[in-house]
Structure formats: C-alpha cells, structure tokens
Amino acid sequence: MKQIHRAVVAGAGTMGPGIAGSLALGGVRTTILSRQASSAAAGLELAQKQLLQLEQNGILSPEQSSKAIGLLEASHEFEAALPGADLVIESIPENMELKQEWIARVEALVAPDTWITSNTSGLSITVMSEKAAHPERIATTHFWNPAHLMPLVEVVRSPSTSSEVVEGLRELLARCGKVPVVVHKDRPGQLGNRMQMAMVREAVHIVAEGIASVEDVDLAASLGFGLRLPAYGIFEHQDLVGITSFQVCDYVTRDLCNEPGAPPLYQSMYQNNALGAEPGKGFHDWSKKDPDAVRGRRDRWVREFLKGPFGATIRPKS
Numbered sequence: 001m002k003q004i005h006r007a008v009v010a011g012a013g014t015m016g017p018g019i020a021g022s023l024a025l026g027g028v029r030t031t032i033l034s035r036q037a038s039s040a041a042a043g044l045e046l047a048q049k050q051l052l053q054l055e056q057n058g059i060l061s062p063e064q065s066s067k068a069i070g071l072l073e074a075s076h077e078f079e080a081a082l083p084g085a086d087l088v089i090e091s092i093p094e095n096m097e098l099k100q101e102w103i104a105r106v107e108a109l110v111a112p113d114t115w116i117t118s119n120t121s122g123l124s125i126t127v128m129s130e131k132a133a134h135p136e137r138i139a140t141t142h143f144w145n146p147a148h149l150m151p152l153v154e155v156v157r158s159p160s161t162s163s164e165v166v167e168g169l170r171e172l173l174a175r176c177g178k179v180p181v182v183v184h185k186d187r188p189g190q191l192g193n194r195m196q197m198a199m200v201r202e203a204v205h206i207v208a209e210g211i212a213s214v215e216d217v218d219l220a221a222s223l224g225f226g227l228r229l230p231a232y233g234i235f236e237h238q239d240l241v242g243i244t245s246f247q248v249c250d251y252v253t254r255d256l257c258n259e260p261g262a263p264p265l266y267q268s269m270y271q272n273n274a275l276g277a278e279p280g281k282g283f284h285d286w287s288k289k290d291p292d293a294v295r296g297r298r299d300r301w302v303r304e305f306l307k308g309p310f311g312a313t314i315r316p317k318s
C-alpha cells in the first residue's frame with residue numbers, strides 16, 4: 001500500500017485548514033496552498049489555532065498538537081508545492097469547471113501515482129475526473145464542516161477509481177482520527193447529504209403545510225431522533241423496533257413531500273433573497289439571533305462529544 005508522507009491541501013477558506021490539520025494529526029507533512037501568500041498564511045494560522053483549541057479542550061495531548069503543528073506549512077507557489085506530494089486534496093469553490101481545471105493543473109505537476117481528491121459537497125467525481133490522464137487515482141474525500149471537529153469523511157469513488165486508492169484513503173483517514181465511509185456509487189449528495197436533503201425537503205414541507213413551526217421542527221430533530229443518532233443508527237432503530245417501524249414507514253412515507261427540487265416555500269425564499277443568516281432572514285429571523293453564537297453552540301456540542309467516552313474511541317491515538 002502506498003504510504004502518504006506529504007500532502008497538499010488547496011484552498012485556505014472554510015474547510016482547507018481543518019482538513020490540513022487533520023492530515024497533520026495522522027503524521028502527514030501538509031502544505032496549505034492558496035493563491036496569495038497572505039491567505040495561505042491565514043489558513044496556516046487558523047489550522048494551528050484549531051489544533052491548539054483541541055488541545056485546550058483535552059481532545060489532543062500537548063505532544064499531539066505540537067507534533068501536528070510542526071508538520072504544517074503554507075505556500076502560494078503551486079509549482080514548488082505540488083511536485084513530490086503523495087496526496088493532493090482540493091477544497092476550492094464548488095464549481096465543476098474550476099475543479100476540472102485544477103485537476104489538469106495538478107496532474108501536470110505531480111507523479112502519475114499521486115492521489116488526487118476533491119472535498120466536493122456533491123459534484124460528480126466521475127465528471128470531475130473524466131478528462132484526467134489518470135482517473136484511477138482520483139476520488140472524493142468529503143470532510144464535514146467544521147473539518148477539524150467532525151469525525152465523518154465520505155470517500156466517494158468514480159467507476160475508474162482504483163480499489164487500492166479507496167482502501168488507502170480509508171486507512172489514512174482512520175489514522176488521522178476520522179471515521180471514513182465509502183460511497184460506491186457516485187450520485188448527487190453522495191451519502192450524508194442525500195439523507196440530510198430528504199429531511200430538509202420534508203422539514204420545509206411541514207412548515208409550509210402548517211403542521212408545525214420552524215422552532216418546533218428544529219426541536220423535534222435535535223431532541224427527538226437526532227439526540228440518539230450518534231449512538232444508535234437509523235437501521236439499528238428500525239431493526240430493534242421491528243414490525244411497528246416498518247408499518248410507520250409504510251403509511252407515513254405515503255404522505256411525505258416528493259416534490260422534485262427544493263419545495264415551493266424554499267424556492268420563494270430564494271427568489272426573495274431570504275436564504276438565512278447572511279441576508280438576515282431565512283427560516284429563522286437572524287436580526288434576533290447571532291449566527292456566531294449558534295455556530296459556537298454547534299462546535300461546543302461536538303467538542304463535548306469528542307471529549308467524552310464515545311469520542312475517545314475515535315480520537316487520533318498517537
């Protein structure tokens with residue numbers, strides 16, 4: 001199996017620094033690559049801050065965080081940073097053309113067996129790699145946001161991706177303290193986002209139909225089925241409840257929204273520039289809510305999980 005000693009993470013935005021920090025925790029010397037020296041430096045600073053925060057919260061030992069910080073660097077020089085990399089992960093904007101151009105640029109600078117992966121949230125890796133010289137070494141590694149905290153990474157293969165690359169990525173991610181899942185068929189939304197978007201569509205429909213309020217939909221998800229999900233999967237629940245669960249599924253699904261595309265209420269919010277925290281109005285009224293406080297609550301929750309007995313089983317070990 002190919003050993004990954006040196007990686008490049010392209011993109012120093014929301015996701016890149018957390019991905020780079022995770023690779024460093026797995027012992028990989030990692031360069032955060034951005035188009036400008038200042039943004040590469042800011043990405044490096046953020047990755048270091050995230051690792052120190054994990055240490056301050058007792059999730060990493062001081063040795064683990066300092067070793068990982070020592071493996072991180074920043075660059076804006078593509079021609080210098082890419083040759084010699086064993087793995088290149090892109091986390092640049094979600095645009096197919098841009099990502100295809102990126103792959104062509106990387107392939108011109110790295111060895112034919114360098115693994116190349118995309119952090120796409122749902123673009124087809126098959127289409128992304130169709131013009132590549134070596135599509136067998138290309139896959140998706142979809143980290144969840146925030147990448148330094150969330151354990152899950154979806155490894156999506158195209159029909160051309162080699163099994164060696166898929167297995168190698170799975171092994172590497174586990175070494176980094178992540179929990180990889182393999183998606184064998186490249187379909188929109190990959191795995192998690194298919195389930196999440198099925199739920200979003202129904203949640204919007206529930207509000208549009210007047211079945212329940214936005215606030216109560218959020219509470220039902222967080223404090224009902226959502227609260228037990230980290231310890232108890234969807235299929236474990238179905239199997240343990242047995243016949244009743246089948247019956248509920250069979251009659252409830254007949255009444256669920258099956259609108260293709262985002263449901264009408266969501267479409268009209270889009271038309272009216274009401275897509276959330278940024279314009280100040282969305283499902284919630286963001287003139288009365290602080291988006292950073294809500295993100296902070298989310299991050300605190302995940303950190304508490306990682307600190308606890310369940311998290312201990314998935315933290316990086318060395």
Ligand SMILES: NC(=O)c1ccc[n+]([C@@H]2O[C@H](COP(=O)([O-])OP(=O)(O)OC[C@H]3O[C@@H](n4cnc5c(N)ncnc54)[C@H](O)[C@@H]3O)[C@@H](O)[C@H]2O)c1
Pocket residue numbers: 010011012013014015016034035039090091092093094095098119120121122142143144145
């Ligand atoms: N934000 C999320 O919640 C999230 C979660 C999972 C996956 N993703 C995926 O990760 C990828 C990046 O998302 P993000 O939210 O970090 O984006 P972002 O906009 O925060 O960061 C993108 C980075 O790419 C850089 N960039 C832009 N064009 C470039 C180019 N041509 N070459 C090199 N770098 C370039 C930008 O300067 C920026 O640093 C997308 O594919 C996105 O779908 C995002």
